[in-house]
Structure formats: structure tokens, C-alpha cells
Amino acid sequence: MKPIGFFHLKGIGGQIAALVLASTVALHLVVTTAFLISRPDRPDTPPDGAHQLTDAALLLGSASESERPRLIADLARAFPKLGIETLAPGTATTVEESESAHLHGIRRHLGRGYKVVQLAPDGGVRRIGVELPDGTMVAGRVDNGPRPWFWGAPWLMTLMTAFICVTVLGLWAARALATPLSSFAKAAENFSLDGTAEPLPERGPEEIRQVARALNRMHERIARLMSDRTRMLAAISHDLRTPITRLRLRAEFIEDEGNRKRMLIDLDQMRSMLESVLSLLRNDRKMEAVTLVDIASTLQLVADQFGDMGHVVHYDGPASATAVARPDDLHRGITNLVENAVRFGAEVTIRLDVEGSKLIIDVEDDGPGISDARKQEMLEPFVRGDDARTMDDSTGFGLGLSIARAIALAHGGDLSLHDREPHGLIVRMQLPVWQQPRLAA
Known part of the structure; x- marks a missing residue:
């Protein structure tokens, strides 16, 4: 393959390369958009409630007591959601809980001269109190805590986008390759x-x-x-x-x-x-069309025909059993099996069993049978059961079993050979009741 031909969009390599390139571009666009929306580097990023309370506490702690009411009013107008207020001594209700990120951050920024406590919630909103160096207690409302460190980070958006791109690429490649291969397997079948x-x-x-x-x-x-x-x-x-x-x-x-x-x-x-x-x-x-056939009547007819010729052939099965089949081909296949059976056995039984959506037709004889080593070989054309290659009235041409097997395969079934106790052979033809007909290659 030429190197330049690999990137041809009509080929698999070119389509995968184009999809990888498009996924990479989409990844960079998503990351860039997320960065421009969040912009953590912007100086005008509004602080959260904990930062506002920390700044307010430092400002009030450094101001004189006479200036604090004016500063608190100014802070209330500047940060209305903070709800900053001064608490009278003994009115603060503290809550014992594990160290939160808010408390730890505020203590770290305020230093040793300030005491930070967790107050009882106000309408479901977290309240934190800060005791100034002179003992004055100020309180403010903060949000429910900082978002997890991983939430909203650009690297998370990158990871999610990369996962989506790789998933789409894998699904597309699997479908593009598996679908034609499945159609190839179906066509071969x-x-x-x-x-x-x-x-x-x-x-x-x-x-x-x-x-x-x-x-x-x-x-x-x-x-x-x-x-x-x-x-x-x-x-x-x-x-x-x-x-x-x-x-x-x-x-x-x-x-x-x-x-x-x-x-x-x-x-x-x-x-x-x-x-x-x-x-x-x-x-x-080309075979005849399939139609609804009474299999039991066909088997009984074959048994009667051979009985009229002087052979001992019995039918054992239900009085009626219908299935979709090719009547002439089925009659010819069963006739071939019975001809082989009466050639080597004195008594033959045609047995029919219905198991769910499958019909099982057994042609049993009491002859010498066939060894296991030759059972599969006997299903091939022009293979005869006798070891000698001479022909007489009792020998065939090795086509009966192969024709019957081809008919069974054409009906979507199969044909196999089994031993009969104490001696003899069972030729088993399995046919589906409702079948998808196909021709044997």
C-alpha cells in the first residue's frame, strides 16, 4: 500500500485517521471552551463566602471599636449574601463537628489572634463565627462548602472528552469491521x-x-x-x-x-x-417449493410400498405430524434409506418422534451395521458398505445415503448414522418443523 494511499478517506486507514484527527480537534475545542468559561486566572474572580468572612474579620480586627458599626454596615451592603453581624457575648451557639475545609482555611488565614467556631445553621445555611482579638464575635453565612477539588477542573473535562472520543472511535471501528465480517459469514452459511x-x-x-x-x-x-x-x-x-x-x-x-x-x-x-x-x-x-406436509402419512406410505413388495417394514410414530418440507424430495430420501435397510436387514422399522420444533426420523434395521470408523465415510457419494468392489443384485452404488443427506441438509436438518442394539444400524434424519431451507454445497 502506498503511504499516501493510507490516508485516502475511502479506505479503513484513512477513515480511522480522519476520526482520530476530528476527535483530537474536538478535544482541544472542549478544553479551550471550558478554560475560557471558568478562567481561574482572571483577577476579578469573585471570592466565596469564606474568603469574604476572612477579609471582613481582618478588617474589623484592625479597626477601632468605634469604627466597627460603620464598617459592618458597609460590609453588609457590599456582601449581602454574607449576612455579617455582630453577636452579643454569650448568644453564640456553637456546633461540635469535624474540622471542615472552611474552618481550616479561615484559621490558616486569620492567624493565632482569632478564634473560629462553627455556629448553628441559619435557615439551612452554614454560619461561622470569628472571635476578634478583643473578644468581639462576628458571624457570617457561607455556602455549603467548596466544590470537590476535581469538579470543574480543566483536566476533568479533558479526561471526559478523551473518553468519549475513544469510545466513539472504538464503537465506529468495531461496527465498521464487524458488520461486513458478519455479512461475509452469513453469505458463506x-x-x-x-x-x-x-x-x-x-x-x-x-x-x-x-x-x-x-x-x-x-x-x-x-x-x-x-x-x-x-x-x-x-x-x-x-x-x-x-x-x-x-x-x-x-x-x-x-x-x-x-x-x-x-x-x-x-x-x-x-x-x-x-x-x-x-x-x-x-x-x-433448483429444488421444488416447500409446502405443509404430513410427515407421518409420507412415512406410512413408504412402509406400505415396501410391504407390498414383500419386505417387512413397520411404521412406529404418531398418526399425524405436519411440517414444512419438499414432499417429493422427502419421499425420495426416505425411500433411499429404506432401500438400504431392506438390502442388509430382514426387518425394518421407520420411527418418527416429535421433539419441540424438531422432527426425528429413524430408519432401523437388524443387519450387520457399520463400524464407527466408516460411519462418516459412508455418507459420501459412491462409497458402498461392502468391502469388495464387485457388484451384484444385493449391492448399490453408494449414492442412497449421500442423496438422503443432501435432502436433509436442504431442509435445514442433518443425517447421521448410529448403532442399534443388539445389532443393526439406525439412520437418523433430523428436520426442523419450520425451517429456513438452504442448499447443500
């Missing part, structure tokens, strides 16, 4: 290949806009790449149907019954593989 995801908004500082543009272009390239891959594989799978059909017709003319049967079995397996691949590819394309 909602990443889909069907074109429904909104592109990232290209706003904010220049660096954030560059990242948003790069992510939008990456999204477009990935979507285009996946679309080309899907179209290519779909075209290949579709075009292979024609030669397979021709081969099947020609196989019918083979006179050897054994060879003809084996060839027809191989061709049927090839056709089934193509159908499975096309089914997997369709899952990457």
Missing part, C-alpha cells in the same frame, strides 16, 4: 448454487468493498463451474441411455440363456447407476 442467494453488498470502506467484490466473483465462478459440471454429467448420463437400450435389445437375441441373463443383469445395473447419478445431480439443481 447461505451459499447455494441455485442462484437464489443475494450477492454481498459492496459498501463500506474500500478494502471491505474489494473483499465483497472478490467473494461475489468467486461465488459466480463456483456456480458456473458446478453448473457446467452438472450439465456435462447429466448429458453423459442421458446419452448413455440410448446405447444401453440398444445393447439390451441385442442381448435378447443371444441364444445362450446364461449369457443373455448375465448381460441383461449388467445392463440393468448400468441403467440403475445412471438413474442414481441423475438423481444425485438433480439434487444440486
